[in-house]
Amino acid sequence: MTQTEQRQPISFAFLAQIILILNSFIMLYPVVVMVFSAFKTTGEIFEHPFALPDFTQVQNFARVLGETSMPTYFVNSIIVTGASIILILALGTMAGYAVARYESRTNTFVLLFFLAGLMLPLKLAVIPLFILLRDLNLLDSRWALIVTYTAIGLPSAVFIMAGFLRSLPAELEDAARIDGASEPRIMWSVMLPLARPPMAIAAIQNAVPIWNDFFFPLVFIQSDSAKTLPQGLTSFMGEYTTDWGMLFAGLTIAAAPITLLYIALSRQFIQGMTAGAVK
Amino acid sequence: MPVSPKQARTLKHRSWVAFLVIPPIVFMSLFVVYPILSAFAYAFYEWRGLARGEFVGLANFKEVLIGPIMGPVVWNAFLHNVYALVALMIIQNGGGFFLAWLLYKEPFGFRFHRVAVFVPVVLSTIIVGFLWKLFLNPNFGIVNQALFTVGLDSLAKPWLGDASTALGALILANAWHFVGFPTLVYLAGMQRIPSEIIEAARLDGTSEWQLLKNVIWPLVAPSTTILFTLLFIGAFNWFEIPYVMVGLDGSPYGTTDVLGLVFYRTAFGNQSASIQNFGQGSALATLLFLFIVVFASMLTLWLRRREIQF
Numbered sequence: 001m002t003q004t005e006q007r008q009p010i011s012f013a014f015l016a017q018i019i020l021i022l023n024s025f026i027m028l029y030p031v032v033v034m035v036f037s038a039f040k041t042t043g044e045i046f047e048h049p050f051a052l053p054d055f056t057q058v059q060n061f062a063r064v065l066g067e068t069s070m071p072t073y074f075v076n077s078i079i080v081t082g083a084s085i086i087l088i089l090a091l092g093t094m095a096g097y098a099v100a101r102y103e104s105r106t107n108t109f110v111l112l113f114f115l116a117g118l119m120l121p122l123k124l125a126v127i128p129l130f131i132l133l134r135d136l137n138l139l140d141s142r143w144a145l146i147v148t149y150t151a152i153g154l155p156s157a158v159f160i161m162a163g164f165l166r167s168l169p170a171e172l173e174d175a176a177r178i179d180g181a182s183e184p185r186i187m188w189s190v191m192l193p194l195a196r197p198p199m200a201i202a203a204i205q206n207a208v209p210i211w212n213d214f215f216f217p218l219v220f221i222q223s224d225s226a227k228t229l230p231q232g233l234t235s236f237m238g239e240y241t242t243d244w245g246m247l248f249a250g251l252t253i254a255a256a257p258i259t260l261l262y263i264a265l266s267r268q269f270i271q272g273m274t275a276g277a278v279k
Numbered sequence: 280m281p282v283s284p285k286q287a288r289t290l291k292h293r294s295w296v297a298f299l300v301i302p303p304i305v306f307m308s309l310f311v312v313y314p315i316l317s318a319f320a321y322a323f324y325e326w327r328g329l330a331r332g333e334f335v336g337l338a339n340f341k342e343v344l345i346g347p348i349m350g351p352v353v354w355n356a357f358l359h360n361v362y363a364l365v366a367l368m369i370i371q372n373g374g375g376f377f378l379a380w381l382l383y384k385e386p387f388g389f390r391f392h393r394v395a396v397f398v399p400v401v402l403s404t405i406i407v408g409f410l411w412k413l414f415l416n417p418n419f420g421i422v423n424q425a426l427f428t429v430g431l432d433s434l435a436k437p438w439l440g441d442a443s444t445a446l447g448a449l450i451l452a453n454a455w456h457f458v459g460f461p462t463l464v465y466l467a468g469m470q471r472i473p474s475e476i477i478e479a480a481r482l483d484g485t486s487e488w489q490l491l492k493n494v495i496w497p498l499v500a501p502s503t504t505i506l507f508t509l510l511f512i513g514a515f516n517w518f519e520i521p522y523v524m525v526g527l528d529g530s531p532y533g534t535t536d537v538l539g540l541v542f543y544r545t546a547f548g549n550q551s552a553s554i555q556n557f558g559q560g561s562a563l564a565t566l567l568f569l570f571i572v573v574f575a576s577m578l579t580l581w582l583r584r585r586e587i588q589f
Contacts, residue, residue: 012487013384013386016381016384016386017386017387017388019381020378020381020382020386020388020392021388021392023378023392023395023396024391024392024395024396026455027395027396027398027399027455027459028395028398030399030410030411030414030455031398031399031402033414033421034410045419046418046419049419049421049424050421050424050425050428091302091303091306092303094298094299094300094302094303095299095300095303095304097299098296098299098300102296104296106300107296107300110300110304113304113307114303114307117307117311117312119572120311120315121512121516121568121571122311122314122315123516123518124315124318124516124564124565124567124568125311125314125315125317125318125564126546126564127318127321127546127557127560127561127564128313128314128315128317128318128321128561129310129314131317131329132309132310132313132314132317134329147306147310148310150306150310151306151307151310151311154303154306154307155307158303183292183295184295208401211403212401212402212403212404212405213403214403214404214405214519214522215518215519219547229403230403230404230405230406231405233403233405233406233409234405234523237409244413244419247409247413248413251406251409251410254403254405254406255402255403255406258401258402258403259398259401259402262397262398262401263394266394266397269397269401270393270397270463273397273400273401273460274460274463274464274467276505277460277464277502277505277506277509278464278467278468278502
């Protein structure tokens with residue numbers, strides 16, 4: 001509408017643009033400095049902190065990958081995040097499917113049970129969880145993290161899956177039932193192939209906080225061989241405190257996978273991560 | 280109902296539903312319900328390391344709240360959590376609302392700005408904390424280096440070592456990390472407002488400021504409810520940024536101590552004093568839990584009343 005555009009003075013749009021550019025600069029520049037510094041020696045960082053680096057100097061990266069346990073932490077993060085997401089999706093889809101497709105009083109109770117789980121910050125129950133994991137002999141292993149993250153992520157997955165599965169028309173399963181398909185077969189071959197989009201949302205919503213979590217590894221993990229990236233990063237940062245080139249290279253390597261994935265899939269990331277707060 | 284009552288009654292059908300429902304329920308009971316209920320129970324016992332001792336009633340709670348050693352530490356930390364909450368409400372959520380309003384008009388470069396503001400949100404708090412710790416280094420960090428470059432040497436400070444700026448620096452690092460989240464949640468809320476409402480207000484000659492205050496702000500109330508509640512829970516669980524940037528003791532001199540750090544020190548000890556007290560730790564966790572549940576519910580109910588259906 002031309003009328004509304006006329007009323008909006010040009011200076012306002014100009015000011016808004018300046019603020020947005022400034023804000024994006026503040027959001028991105030620290031990340032850029034981190035990456036640039038990773039290509040510099042410590043001396044170069046101290047003397048020319050804002051200068052462009054020589055991008056062929058990759059010795060910091062080579063040292064991080066060759067000398068430190070960073071590759072182990074990296075593999076552990078992939079295993080822990082992957083296993084947790086698989087468990088969250090499997091258990092979340094099972095409960096979500098039952099709640100959505102077989103309505104009964106028991107299943108309403110099941111939904112309320114998971115609703116309560118959505119509200120409870122498990123961080124505050126870390127002491128009993130610590131003792132439980134010790135009794136189950138899972139402490140100081142990747143399993144300690146996998147079961148904890150699955151427990152935290154499960155309620156939201158049940159809600160996302162139940163909400164979506166409920167919206168599928170009953171005719172779909174009725175038709176399959178008339179054809180004589182069993183209930184497991186209906187779920188597996190008819191309904192679940194349609195449920196990929198909510199699964200992707202549940203996966204992203206949980207994968208980012210799990211990949212980034214620091215608190216539970218700090219409490220549960222002692223051995224270097226089971227540490228994930230964020231926790232391993234604290235050991236690494238403590239070890240190389242004065243070697244800033246190494247520190248920035250370590251931070252860059254730790255930040256790279258999720259940042260690149262985000263840039264490639266920004267729409268899905270934003271949708272997934274704000275899914276709990278946007279209806 | 281997709282399944283007829285006769286079908287539902289068959290044993291085969293029941294065992295199929297049980298197969299779907301029981302594993303997730305057992306998992307949740309074991310790893311969520313049981314630990315949370317135990318957390319309450321543990322607070323009433325004396326603990327010697329990992330072994331549970333005598334039932335001591337409310338002694339742990341008393342020590343945590345008004346004890347000569349723990350009391351002042353806990354209340355000092357609580358105050359800092361409140362500061363962080365108020366400051367982040369203004370900077371992070373308020374800033375997010377403002378940025379969302381600028382983006383809502385879909386200006387030039389809209390898609391770029393939208394992606395850029397969310398970049399820090401996907402990073403691990405550990406990375407953000409270490410990054411800003413290096414940037415705030417008194418001699419070589421880029422913050423002071425930038426001040427030296429423009430000749431404002433007098434403003435340069437050891438930001439994290441100075442008692443007057445340390446907590447503020449942590450709050451700003453947190454706001455940098457998360458401001459993209461409220462921005463995009465508010466933006467989604469604004470985009471859901473029917474365009475007829477905005478057009479009608481504009482035709483009535485409403486000024487931009489009045490439109491923002493009287494139309495947009497009330498209509499994004501559902502976003503405000505959830506964002507303020509999440510921030511409330513987050514502010515009282517605050518742990519990673521302080522842990523990474525200033526350490527377990529909330530240095531300098533406890534000026535950045537928060538309840539998350541106190542809880543961790545009490546329950547799991549630290550390098551300087553490896554004393555574990557699961558009883559007092561559980562009492563602190565229980566009180567914090569009740570505080571968060573009660574106030575977060577009240578906050579949600581109070582904010583929900585402002586919401587308008589459209």
